Each structure stands twice: as structure tokens, then as C-alpha cells.
Amino acid sequence: MPEYLLEIRNLQVSVPDMRGNHQLPGAVIVRDVSASLEKGKVLGLIGESGAGKSTIGLSSLGYGRGRVTITGGEIILNGRNILHQDRAGLNAMRGKEVCYVAQSAAAGFNPSKRLIDQTIEATLKHKLMSRREAIARAKDIYRALSLPEADRIGDRYPHQVSGGQLQRVMTAMALCSNPDLIIFDEPTTALDVTTQIDVLASIKAVIKRFGVAAIYITHDLAVVAQIADQIMVLKDGCMVEIGTTRQVIEAPREKYTKALLSIRSIEHEEQAPDDDPILQLENVTASYGSTPTVLNEVSCELSRGQTLALVGESGSGKSTLARVVTGLLAPDTGVVSFNGQPLSALIAQRSKDELRRIQMINQMADTAMNPRHTVRKIIARPIQFYFGKQGSALSQEVELLIEKIGLETDQADRYPAELSGGQRQRVCIARALAARPDVIICDEVTSALDPLVGDEIIRLLLNLQKEESIAFLFITHDLATVKSIADSVAVMHKGKLVRYGVKSKVLSPPFDDYTDLLLSSIPEMTPGWLETILANRKMEAAGH
Amino acid sequence: MPRVLVLVAQRIALGCLLLLTISILIFAGTEILPGDVAEAILGRTATPENLENLRRELGLNEPTYVRYFQWLCGMFQGDLGSALSSGADISEAVGYRLKNTLFLAAFASVLSIPLAILLGLIAVRYKNRFFDKLISALTLAAISLPEFFIGYVLILLFGVQLAWLPTVSIVGEDMSIGQRLTVTILPGVTLSLVVLAHMMRMTRAAILNVIEAAYIETAELKGLGKFSVIYKHALPNALSPIVNVVTLNMAYLIVGVVVVEVVFVYPGMGQYFVDHVAKRDVPVVQACGLIFAAIYILLNLVADIISILSNPRLAHPK
Numbered sequence: 001m002p003e004y005l006l007e008i009r010n011l012q013v014s015v016p017d018m019r020g021n022h023q024l025p026g027a028v029i030v031r032d033v034s035a036s037l038e039k040g041k042v043l044g045l046i047g048e049s050g051a052g053k054s055t056i057g058l059s060s061l062g063y064g065r066g067r068v069t070i071t072g073g074e075i076i077l078n079g080r081n082i083l084h085q086d087r088a089g090l091n092a093m094r095g096k097e098v099c100y101v102a103q104s105a106a107a108g109f110n111p112s113k114r115l116i117d118q119t120i121e122a123t124l125k126h127k128l129m130s131r132r133e134a135i136a137r138a139k140d141i142y143r144a145l146s147l148p149e150a151d152r153i154g155d156r157y158p159h160q161v162s163g164g165q166l167q168r169v170m171t172a173m174a175l176c177s178n179p180d181l182i183i184f185d186e187p188t189t190a191l192d193v194t195t196q197i198d199v200l201a202s203i204k205a206v207i208k209r210f211g212v213a214a215i216y217i218t219h220d221l222a223v224v225a226q227i228a229d230q231i232m233v234l235k236d237g238c239m240v241e242i243g244t245t246r247q248v249i250e251a252p253r254e255k256y257t258k259a260l261l262s263i264r265s266i267e268h269e270e271q272a273p274d275d276d277p278i279l280q281l282e283n284v285t286a287s288y289g290s291t292p293t294v295l296n297e298v299s300c301e302l303s304r305g306q307t308l309a310l311v312g313e314s315g316s317g318k319s320t321l322a323r324v325v326t327g328l329l330a331p332d333t334g335v336v337s338f339n340g341q342p343l344s345a346l347i348a349q350r351s352k353d354e355l356r357r358i359q360m361i362n363q364m365a366d367t368a369m370n371p372r373h374t375v376r377k378i379i380a381r382p383i384q385f386y387f388g389k390q391g392s393a394l395s396q397e398v399e400l401l402i403e404k405i406g407l408e409t410d411q412a413d414r415y416p417a418e419l420s421g422g423q424r425q426r427v428c429i430a431r432a433l434a435a436r437p438d439v440i441i442c443d444e445v446t447s448a449l450d451p452l453v454g455d456e457i458i459r460l461l462l463n464l465q466k467e468e469s470i471a472f473l474f475i476t477h478d479l480a481t482v483k484s485i486a487d488s489v490a491v492m493h494k495g496k497l498v499r500y501g502v503k504s505k506v507l508s509p510p511f512d513d514y515t516d517l518l519l520s521s522i523p524e525m526t527p528g529w530l531e532t533i534l535a536n537r538k539m540e541a542a543g544h
Numbered sequence: 545m546p547r548v549l550v551l552v553a554q555r556i557a558l559g560c561l562l563l564l565t566i567s568i569l570i571f572a573g574t575e576i577l578p579g580d581v582a583e584a585i586l587g588r589t590a591t592p593e594n595l596e597n598l599r600r601e602l603g604l605n606e607p608t609y610v611r612y613f614q615w616l617c618g619m620f621q622g623d624l625g626s627a628l629s630s631g632a633d634i635s636e637a638v639g640y641r642l643k644n645t646l647f648l649a650a651f652a653s654v655l656s657i658p659l660a661i662l663l664g665l666i667a668v669r670y671k672n673r674f675f676d677k678l679i680s681a682l683t684l685a686a687i688s689l690p691e692f693f694i695g696y697v698l699i700l701l702f703g704v705q706l707a708w709l710p711t712v713s714i715v716g717e718d719m720s721i722g723q724r725l726t727v728t729i730l731p732g733v734t735l736s737l738v739v740l741a742h743m744m745r746m747t748r749a750a751i752l753n754v755i756e757a758a759y760i761e762t763a764e765l766k767g768l769g770k771f772s773v774i775y776k777h778a779l780p781n782a783l784s785p786i787v788n789v790v791t792l793n794m795a796y797l798i799v800g801v802v803v804v805e806v807v808f809v810y811p812g813m814g815q816y817f818v819d820h821v822a823k824r825d826v827p828v829v830q831a832c833g834l835i836f837a838a839i840y841i842l843l844n845l846v847a848d849i850i851s852i853l854s855n856p857r858l859a860h861p862k
Contacts, residue, residue: 061765087770095766107758112780112856122766157856 005213006037012072013055030055030237042214044228048450052237053217057183062090095122099174103186105166109158115169116154123177141172145202164195184216192313193521221260222523225249226530233257263451266484270503277301278471284334286324294320296495305469309482312492318475322441356386359432363444365424369416375427376412382434401430422453441473458484479522491515548858559845566837571612574826581826624831629823634831645812649797651728656736664747669771683741695734695807713808731808739793746789750782784851791847799836
């Protein structure tokens with residue numbers, strides 16, 4: 001029998017109520033989870049939000065957020081049961097034997113301390129090295145993670161480096177004290193795809209080089225397929241299945257795993273654009289005050305009843321373009337035309353009818369709705385505002401919309417907080433539909449949702465488009481979603497349109513460099529994809 | 545120029561502007577009071593002729609703005625004029641009094657500020673537990689009792705019953721630093737108790753505000769003890785509101801301690817100021833008003849500058 005570094009046996013985690021009672025129904029958030037990890041191996045935890053991935057990860061450090069407590073089972077690290085340790089015993093293990101890499105490095109670093117001081121803090125706390133040795137080791141690890149200016153990057157403060165670099169510094173922070181186990185909690189989720197691939201590659205490289213074992217938590221099966229030896233699939237706090245990466249990806253046993261594997265496979269037949277676009281942008285340039293231009297001479301068209309997908313990484317100007325179309329930001333130069341007529345630059349100068357015909361759905365459904373309004377009130381507002389309907393005509397229409405978006409009419413009197421993330425986004429869709437618009441701007445509407453839920457939202461949008469013939473300006477950073485929904489695609493990079501046309505053209509070769517980079521960076525399920533793509537890039541770079 | 549320097553320069557310029565505005569207000573305020581200095585001096589002996597004579601002598605017949613600029617120029621040169629009631633040089637009296645006031649304020653600050661912050665940190669460490677509630681209750685009790693009451697209780701206890709410390713705190717120019725400290729202990733402790741609660745509660749609230757941040761979890765998962773997490777990771781990010789409250793209390797210690805001075809017969813600015821208000825000694829009131837305003841503005845300026853410098857995004861731009 002192999003010697004295990006970490007053994008989790010029948011783990012149960014609960015959230016007790018204020019009085020410490022954890023016997024209540026619904027208090028248990030993780031039940032009967034078991035896994036074991038050998039030295040230097042990587043276990044991937046995968047599941048949707050609320051599946052208990054982070055909870056299990058943090059349990060391996062003997063830690064629970066807020067009132068979360070481990071209420072059953074055993075966690076054995078290096079032969080010692082973590083659950084029998086007192087606070088001092090846990091502190092002796094944390095940061096020395098097991099380290100944690102948080103999802104958002106930007107929030108996970110103390111904003112008022114230099115990176116190097118934070119990197120070596122645990123090492124010094126546990127008296128593993130002298131300060132000088134620790135700094136030397138930290139710089140070594142920075143170099144191994146291919147951070148630029150490895151000797152000096154530590155002197156910076158967190159806000160002075162980019163998101164991808166920060167995530168690597170956080171990995172270095174975890175490695176510095178030479179732990180046996182690192183918990184990676186969605187380390188690349190907040191990054192752009194092109195950045196994700198680099199961070200993923202460097203994390204994989206250092207795991208191998210330093211021989212450390214890891215638990216890698218993510219909701220993206222394709223990412224975990226690249227890095228894990230074993231995969232555990234979780235749903236609602238329970239284990240669905242566990243197996244080697246190859247087995248789970250290639251021969252999944254459970255229905256739920258199969259569903260996860262088939263995400264983003266919606267097919268959408270593209271339509272040819274017509275000559276009379278509903279929305280047209282001509283040479284739009286925009287900026288915020290004195291800052292450099294965020295949009296640079298952008299021209300594109302959206303045909304009636306079709307979808308134009310606007311793709312790009314963060315900072316490429318996608319959302320700014322939405323602000324210009326909605327009239328929240330006046331362009332410096334250029335014209336936005338609607339139905340052949342130029343629109344006023346600012347929202348205050350637009351007519352009520354013009355406002356009605358362009359609606360918007362935001363990324364964060366929960367902050368886009370008034371938390372003190374019921375679903376009914378939220379959907380009724382635009383109907384009252386634009387059509388002046390009252391009484392039974394109003395409630396009839398609200399109920400019709402609620403059915404249309406796939407909610408039950410008895411959910412109409414709930415508040416947004418009582419709905420799930422996917423249901424909230426549906427309510428936002430109903431609110432946009434209520435104005436009977438010609439165009440809906442969808443700004444990253446699926447990126448805050450779990451993949452399966454996101455897929456359902458895409459299906460709903462496609463159905464609505466067919467029934468109501470609404471045009472979507474679909475903003476996303478996710479090229480896979482583009483394939484499922486778009487008729488035309490515009491690729492943005494640094495405020496410019498680098499590629500624009502019908503989907504079949506934009507997404508097939510020959511590519512420009514940026515689109516190629518973007519497309520090739522989307523993780524694929526195939527194990528070994530990461531190595532192949534990196535090797536290809538290296539060869540290309542050598543060839544040029 | 546770096547943005548942080550621009551911001552600091554802006555604050556300093558605004559502070560100067562504010563001080564100038566206040567000087568106008570003080571001057572105008574004493575100007576619109578009924579009666580003038582000449583009437584105040586002569587009192588019942590005033591006849592139209594000698595009133596007129598005295599006004600000419602004091603320059604009161606000059607236009608208001610001329611007198612304002614004369615007064616302001618005098619202030620900047622350290623010439624605060626002479627008191628009407630005694631004819632004494634105000635600068636000299638204020639110099640002596642201000643030194644005493646600053647000494648007392650410094651004493652109370654050195655005692656109360658570190659203690660308040662430490663108690664705040666302890667309260668966070670034992671949040672909602674016995675220690676936290678005890679600290680809250682005691683400091684609240686201290687702030688709720690009137691300062692003269694605390695003063696008299698301390699005098700009764702340490703001055704009369706135990707006879708460890710003097711009951712009056714008259715300080716003289718010829719005292720050694722040790723003697724000075726001894727007489728300042730009781731008024732200093734009284735003032736500390738008064739300002740402790742405010743600073744301690746702000747420290748607690750400001751730290752609790754940042755303790756939910758993800759980087760606090762990061763620090764805990766490095767195996768740091770609870771107190772070092774609070775001290776090393778939470779406190780530096782909660783500095784700005786704490787510094788604001790601390791300086792506000794320091795300003796209070798300098799400007800608003802009349803009651804405690806009276807209780808301990810301590811020769812400070814507050815007593816001097818109140819005495820001369822009663823005597824309608826306008827030049828003294830004006831001079832004290834301007835000095836108090838300057839101290840207030842200066843301390844708030846310091847708080848602002850520390851807030852700016854403690855923001856890493858401003859102190860270390862990209």
C-alpha cells in the first residue's frame with residue numbers, strides 16, 4: 001500500500017446556526033467525502049458553485065470560513081489528524097506543511113505590504129530560513145515561474161503588478177516555505193484566457209520541479225484535465241465520482257460528469273447579415289476624460305434578429321462600446337445609428353422610444369436588481385414606464401414574461417436574494433424583454449454563472465431570439481460561447497477591431513496573430529493539450 | 545510631479561486658506577458685538593469726550609479692513625497686542641500658557657493613544673467575548689462621566705486618601721521636569737480617560753471593517769497567530785480612520801480642556817481664554833481664537849497627510 005501524504009476519510013462539514021447547533025437540516029454542506037493523495041501528485045476538485053470544493057480545500061488546512069466547521073470524518077496530513085490539532089498545532093502546520101493559493105490574488109494580497117515581504121512571511125514565521133536565504137529562495141521561485149524582473153518584482157506593491165503576475169507571486173508565496181501540499185483555489189478563474197494559459201503552465205512546471213503535492217480546485221474541467229493526476233467530481237457537497245484524469249475525461253461513469261463534459265457544445269446555425277442593419281457604428285472613438293482612447297475607430301453592424309458577438313480580453317474596450325451604444329458615454333467622434341437614424345450621443349437627449357428599443361442585461365444579475373423589489377415589481381417597472389399598463393393587464397403580461405423565461409409564476413413574489421444565480425439572470429432577461437426591444441446588449445451575461453447554468457441561459461436567449469426576433473449585441477471574453485450564439489463576430493484588442501465578419505469566416509483560418517492566440521488559448525479537455533500548445537508556440541516562435 | 549505631492553500641497557494650501565477665512569470670521573465676530581473696546585475699558589466712567597479720545601488713541605476710528613490687516617500682520621509677527629484688562633503683553637502670557645497646555649496635552653496623548661489602539665486591537669482579538677465587552681463597558685463609562693467628576697474622584701483617591709500626588713497642579717517656570725510630570729499626572733490621567741473610548745472604539749470598528757478581506761484569510765492560512773494577523777495585516781490598512789479620530793482627540797486635548805484646568809487649577813490656555821471672555825478682553829479672545837483654530841487646522845492637516853501617505857496606491861504609484 002502506498003504511503004499517503006493526505007488522506008480525507010468520510011469528511012463532513014457543516015454550518016451550525018448562531019447557537020452552534022449543526023444538527024439542523026441543510027446545515028451540512030459537505031458529506032461523506034473521501035480521497036487520498038500521494039506525495040507530489042495533483043488531485044483536481046471540480047464542480048459548480050456550492051459544490052463544496054473550496055470548503056474541502058480549506059478543510060485540509062483545518063480552516064472554515066465564518067461559522068463553517070468540520071463535524072465528522074478524518075483528515076490525515078503527514079500522519080497526523082488535523083482535526084485533533086488545537087489552534088497552536090494548526091498554526092504550526094499552516095504555511096509550513098500546507099499552503100493556500102486564493103482565487104483572487106488581487107484581493108488575497110495585503111495592499112500595503114511589499115510582495116517580497118508577503119512571500120517570505122510564512123517561511124520566517126516558521127523559522128525555516130534566515131531572511132537573506134528566504135529572499136534568495138523567493139527570487140529563485142519567481143524565476144521558475146517566469147516572472148519578469150524576478151530580482152526586483154518583490155519590491156513592488158500588489159497594485160503595481162498585473163493580475164496574471166500577481167497570481168504567480170501568490171504561487172511563489174505558497175512554495176517559498178517548501179510545503180508538502182498546496183491548495184490551489186481557482187487560481188486562474190479571474191484571468192483572461194491568454195493569461196490563464198501562461199499561469200497554468202508555470203504552476204504545472206513548479207509543481208513538478210519542487211515535487212509538491214496539490215489540490216487543484218476549479219469549475220473548468222478542461223483546466224483541471226491539464227494539471228491533475230486524479231479528478232474528483234462534486235455536486236451539492238457530495239462526491240459524484242473520483243478517478244484518474246484520463247478515466248474521468250474519457251470514460252465518465254456518472255450522468256453529471258457527462259453533462260459537465262458536454263458543456264458549451266450548443267450549435268447555432270449562422271445567418272447572413274442583411275443590408276439594412278438595426279444598429280450601426282461608424283468610426284466610433286471614445287475615451288474617459290483625459291485618458292488615452294479606449295475605443296479606436298470602431299465600425300460594425302448588427303442585423304435585425306441576429307447576434308453580433310463582441311470578443312476580447314479585459315481592457316479591450318468591449319464594455320465601453322456598450323456604454324457608447326446605450327448613451328452612457330458620448331463618443332469623441334463617430335456615429336451610432338439605430339434603424340438608419342443617427343442616435344443622440346447621450347442618454348438624456350434620446351427619446352423614450354429610442355430608450356425602449358435598446359435594452360441591456362448585465363454581468364452581475366444580483367447587483368443589477370433592486371434587492372428590495374420582488375420579481376413581479378422588477379419586471380412590471382418597464383411595462384408601466386414604457387406602455388403605461390396597470391392592474392390586471394399588467395400582471396397578466398408579467399406572468400406571461402415569467403413563463404417565457406422559464407420560471408414558475410409562484411416565484412413572482414420572491415426577492416432576488418431568494419433566487420439562484422441562473423434564475424436571477426433570467427429575471428434580468430425578462431426585464432429587458434418587457435420593454436419589447438429591438439436590440440438587447442448582453443454584457444458578459446453568462447460569465448458569473450456556472451457552465452451548465454450558463455448553457456441554459458444561452459439556450460433561452462437563442463429561443464427568445466427566434467420567437468421575438470430580437471438582435472443581440474453579445475459581449476463576452478469566452479470564445480466557446482461565441483460559437484454557440486453568434487452570427488457575426490467582432491474581435492477587439494486594445495480598443496481596436498482586429499477581426500470582424502460572419503462567424504464562419506472569423507473562426508476559421510487563416511488567422512491574424514491575436515485571434516490565433518485567443519483561439520488557441522481556450523483550454524481543451526484532452527489531457528496533454530497544454531504541452532502540445534506550448535510546444536507549438538515555441539516552434540512557431542523559433543520559426544519566425 | 546508625483547500625484548501624492550500634489551495632493552499634499554493641495555491640502556496645505558487649503559489649510560492656509562481655511563486659517564485666513566477663520567481669522568476674518570474671528571475679527572468680524574468680535575467686531576459685530578455691541579459696544580467696542582473703548583467702552584469696555586472705560587465702563588461707567590465713559591463720557592462722550594474721553595470715549596472719543598480713547599478711540600483715537602487705540603486707532604478704533606480707522607476703517608475695519610485697515611484694523612484687520614494691522615491685527616493680522618501683528619499676529620504673523622508674533623505680536624498679539626496687549627490685554628485691555630491688565631495691559632500685559634498677550635504674547636508673553638500666551639507663551640507661558642500655551643507651553644503648559646501643550647505639555648498637558650502631550651502627556652495625555654502619550655498615555656491615551658497607544659493605550660486606546662492597544663485596547664482596540666485586544667477588543668478585535670476577543671471580539672464579542674468577555675474581554676471585548678469589558679473594555680467597551682469601562683471606556684464607555686469613562687466617557688459618560690463628566691470630566692470634573694472623574695477629576696474630583698481622582699483627587700479624592702490619590703490626592704487626599706492616599707496622598708500620593710498633589711491635589712492642585714500649579715506649574716511654575718522654575719519647576720524641574722520631574723516635578724512638572726508629578727503635578728501633571730492627575731489632570732493627564734483624567735483627560736486620557738475622557739478621550740480613550742472614542743479612539744479605542746474607532747480602532748476596533750476600523751479593523752473589523754478590514755478583517756473580512758481576503759488577505760486576512762491569506763495571513764491566517766500562513767499560520768500567523770490571531771494577534772499578529774490583526775497587528776501586521778489589518779491595522780496598516782485601517783490606519784486612515786484611526787488617525788483621523790486620534791488627531792481630532794488631540795485637538796480636543798489642546799483646545800477644550802477648560803473644565804479640567806479649573807478643577808486642577810492648572811494654568812493653561814483654556815482658563816486664560818475663559819477668564820478673558822468674562823472680562824470682555826477682545827484682543828486676548830481674538831488671539832486665543834486664532835491660535836486654537838491654527839492648532840485644529842494643523843492637526844487635521846497632519847491626519848489628512850498621513851491618510852494620503854498610508855494609501856499604497858498614492859504613496860507607490862504604478
